[in-house]
Amino acid sequence: MSDYEALRQQHVALAKALAPRLIEQLDWPADRLAEHRTRQLRELVRTATERSAWYRQRLADVDLDRLDETTVPELPVLTKTELMEHFDDIVTDRRLSLARLEQHLRTVATGSYLHGRYTAITSGGSTGERGVFVYDWNSWTVFWLTCFRGVLRVKLADPVLAERPAVLAGVAAAHFSHATAAMARTFHGAHLTSIRFPVTLPTEEIVAGLNDARPDFMLAYPSVLYVLAREAMAGRLRIAPRQILAGAEPLLPEIRAAAEQAWGGKVINVWGTSEGGGTAVGCDQGGMHISEDQLIVEPVGLAGQPLAPGELSAKVYLTNLYNPVLPLIRYEITDEITVLPEPCPCGSAHRRIADVQGRLDDVFVYQGRRVHPHLFRSELGREAGVLEYQVRQIPAGAAIAVRCTGPVSLDALRDRIAAALARSGLEQPQVTVETVDRFARPGGPAKLKRFISLAADCGPPRQALAAPESALASAGR
Numbered sequence: 001m002s003d004y005e006a007l008r009q010q011h012v013a014l015a016k017a018l019a020p021r022l023i024e025q026l027d028w029p030a031d032r033l034a035e036h037r038t039r040q041l042r043e044l045v046r047t048a049t050e051r052s053a054w055y056r057q058r059l060a061d062v063d064l065d066r067l068d069e070t071t072v073p074e075l076p077v078l079t080k081t082e083l084m085e086h087f088d089d090i091v092t093d094r095r096l097s098l099a100r101l102e103q104h105l106r107t108v109a110t111g112s113y114l115h116g117r118y119t120a121i122t123s124g125g126s127t128g129e130r131g132v133f134v135y136d137w138n139s140w141t142v143f144w145l146t147c148f149r150g151v152l153r154v155k156l157a158d159p160v161l162a163e164r165p166a167v168l169a170g171v172a173a174a175h176f177s178h179a180t181a182a183m184a185r186t187f188h189g190a191h192l193t194s195i196r197f198p199v200t201l202p203t204e205e206i207v208a209g210l211n212d213a214r215p216d217f218m219l220a221y222p223s224v225l226y227v228l229a230r231e232a233m234a235g236r237l238r239i240a241p242r243q244i245l246a247g248a249e250p251l252l253p254e255i256r257a258a259a260e261q262a263w264g265g266k267v268i269n270v271w272g273t274s275e276g277g278g279t280a281v282g283c284d285q286g287g288m289h290i291s292e293d294q295l296i297v298e299p300v301g302l303a304g305q306p307l308a309p310g311e312l313s314a315k316v317y318l319t320n321l322y323n324p325v326l327p328l329i330r331y332e333i334t335d336e337i338t339v340l341p342e343p344c345p346c347g348s349a350h351r352r353i354a355d356v357q358g359r360l361d362d363v364f365v366y367q368g369r370r371v372h373p374h375l376f377r378s379e380l381g382r383e384a385g386v387l388e389y390q391v392r393q394i395p396a397g398a399a400i401a402v403r404c405t406g407p408v409s410l411d412a413l414r415d416r417i418a419a420a421l422a423r424s425g426l427e428q429p430q431v432t433v434e435t436v437d438r439f440a441r442p443g444g445p446a447k448l449k450r451f452i453s454l455a456a457d458c459g460p461p462r463q464a465l466a467a468p469e470s471a472l473a474s475a476g477r
């Protein structure tokens, strides 16, 4: 057994040992969760101010004895730009400089822990800004459990699955620098046998592999899940997973519907972040429960003001209570969430949010006028023949690439989207719709970026690879 494998087995043992406690915490009442968060928060701020030069200065005036969730909003916000700029002063182990982590990430494919105990990951960069995050031995275990404790609960309670390890198939990122792949590698064998299918493989290969593996649980990006649901309905994909997890991209209603039609059961949506792990995890009753035993999640408006339940946030301030090595205290992420005001019928006291529908960064701004991605989604989602799509903002409208499995009237689609843009205030919107054979998922987390705004667009002219027979619906109205 290699040194890495021997260490990894210890990690698997820790995950199995911690699982019952983390599963139990799903059922804690609200007051117990709140007490626990206050205690963890004080501990985190104490560690941060003792061991991080950045926080020592920044949180110098904080009175630990009166610090709780009511006083948290008095603490300063940390942006990703600040984190990356001051990284070496923020980490609480001085050996973990950004340069050292970057060096480690370049060799991570070979399998190793940094300094025998740390795991580094990079963020998806769907915001256009890359982030690097590091977890210690214990916190990486909690990271995994926040994502998979619901699956473990199902597995451990199932008489058939109690007899053997359950098979978890992941159709996701290929590279070990990304959380999904890194988790699958570290915790392979912790009640779950992980089988990975890089999302970049041709669909036929993924389908054949899944038919072979017969997974008990499956995890996939929504864009892939949609493709797989179509394969299942066509009879080519023949699997019967007990539960399907979707994450890393918005789980659009049409994708959830297709997956539920294909496999009958419910799809569990996971709001996973590189900063918090399973930040909120889907409930049978719909929506997702925030991991309120491990995180403080503050939905806020554009100006950072706190919001009432039911209001759609512009962003979220996240405090990760379980990772003392990289303290993230009121860390700004740009996901839009809505806390559901009603208690969940399942009885969980963890606050519930609606499915995350998009990111602030996905909004297109035309001369001060904001157009939400939903405008495009609702039109594109109505086309049964459209399998995948990518919308690129252009100054006067949008250039849209679609991958189709059936007949689609590109002209009609173009006209409907142009009309919707006109209704939202654009004058003479220009729209093109073009078919492509496949979408490139270059580098990084290998997930498809559906919306590319002019502000974020610094990549190649188009990420889609045009098919030779590509039909171009001519511009504008």
Ligand SMILES: [Zn+2]
Residues within 6 Å of the ligand: 283, 284, 285, 289, 344, 345, 346, 347, 348, 352
């Ligand atoms: Zn619930």
